[in-house]
Amino acid sequence: MDREFxxxxxxxxxxxxxIGIPCGESDKYGIADIDTVLLLKAPYTDEALEKYIDKVFDACYTKKHNDNVETSTIERYTKKKGFVNATSDYTMISIVKTKTNYSLMPTFNDFEKGPLVIDDDEHILLLNYRDGEMAEVIRxxxxxxxxANMFYKEKAELEAEKNKKNN
Structure with missing residues (x-):
């Protein structure tokens, strides 16, 4: 591991x-998502999930972020305009790997702002975590x-429909 994180x-x-999107260098942002998308279709074993996460991290810094494109990798992948729209049907998990550990943070999808990191539920795993430990956290x-996101999305849609009928 030759980078700090x-x-x-x-x-x-x-x-x-x-849908895993690794980071890379960016002249404009320092570090940003690169144009690489790795998929893992459900159902999958814990072992396959952990190998997949390794694969996503192995792809980090394999190319530079495309600073000439205004849209994010997830926007181009979903073919939806705007980051909030592109992420509205997903729950995002942010994972940072340092020289000593992994930091895994879930997000809650705010339907006006997009994914918001939930710092209070951060899980730290040592680089040499036991088999199945990372999969357990992600699951x-x-x-x-x-x-929870699906419940709140349905609730928001029902509220919008109710407001539409009242107006």
């Missing part, structure tokens, strides 16, 4: 499929935050 954004869809995030 690596970052990856892992987006989870309603079917628990994973826990999926269980809590994916299900």
């Amino acid at each position: 690596y970052t990856a954004s892992v987006y989870v869809d309603k079917d628990e499929n994973l 826990g995030f999926i269980e809590i935050y994916l299900k």
Whole structure:
């Protein structure tokens, strides 16, 4: 590991499929998502999930961020305009890898601002974590935050529909 840290954004869809986007150097931002998207289709084993996360981190810094494009990698992948729209159907897990550990942070999807990191639920794992430990944390995030996001999204849609009828 020759860098101080690596970052990856892992987006989870309603079917628990994973979309991993690694980071790279950017002249404009310092570090930003690169034009690489790695997929893991559900269902998957804990071992496959952990190998997938390794693969996403192995792709970090393999190319530079495309500073000439205004849209993010997830926007281009989903073909939706605007980061909030592109991420609205996903739960994002932010993962940072340092020389000693991993920091995993879930996000809650705010339907006006997009994914908001939940610092209070940060999980730190040593680089040499035990087999299944990272998968356990990620599956826990999926269980809590994916299900919660779906509930709040349905609630927001019902509120919008109700307001539309009242107006």
